[in-house]
Amino acid sequence: MSKGSGSFFLGALFGASIAGVAALLYAPKTGKELRADIANEVDNLLVQANDYREHAEERSVEFYDTVAEATEDIKVNLKYNMDQLKTQLSGVTDEMADDFDHVKEELKVSKDVVVNEAQHAGDVLSKAAEDTSVYAGVAAEEVKVAAQDSAETIKEATQQDDSTEI
Numbered sequence: 001m002s003k004g005s006g007s008f009f010l011g012a013l014f015g016a017s018i019a020g021v022a023a024l025l026y027a028p029k030t031g032k033e034l035r036a037d038i039a040n041e042v043d044n045l046l047v048q049a050n051d052y053r054e055h056a057e058e059r060s061v062e063f064y065d066t067v068a069e070a071t072e073d074i075k076v077n078l079k080y081n082m083d084q085l086k087t088q089l090s091g092v093t094d095e096m097a098d099d100f101d102h103v104k105e106e107l108k109v110s111k112d113v114v115v116n117e118a119q120h121a122g123d124v125l126s127k128a129a130e131d132t133s134v135y136a137g138v139a140a141e142e143v144k145v146a147a148q149d150s151a152e153t154i155k156e157a158t159q160q161d162d163s164t165e166i
Contacts, residue, residue: 009055011049020044 020041029037 009052013045013052017041017045051145 027034029035
């Protein structure tokens with residue numbers, strides 16, 4: 001029963017009560033008959049009020065049952081949604097952990113490659129420095145020998161020039 005029909009029932013009950021009291025008061029009856037009619041009308045009103053109370057109790061029980069059922073449905077749906085969310089988050093967390101481990105391994109490999117390349121470059125530079133030092137030493141020795149040869153050649157040329165002038 002809808003809210004409007006409950007209000008209608010209450011209005012009908014109230015209207016019938018007013019009409020019954022008005023009819024009793026304006027009816028040409030003796031006091032004894034009037035009191036008996038009023039007592040009967042009060043009994044009828046009490047029966048109607050009791051019916052209305054029972055109807056209200058039934059409606060409140062129905063409403064309570066409906067609310068309890070809806071609440072239980074909401075609980076079930078929330079639990080299901082929470083379980084789904086937990087499952088999805090667990091999957092994402094596992095994926096992220098795997099991705100993190102993969103990136104960590106790639107960084108280790110990259111670090112090893114960079115270290116090896118740096119060591120190789122250091123070795124090459126060290127060898128080049130050694131070679132350069134050796135070549136510089138050889139070149140210095142050659143320059144020294146050439147300078148000595150030139151000095152001797154100049155000295156000899158000077159001595160020859162001195163001996164030819166005399």
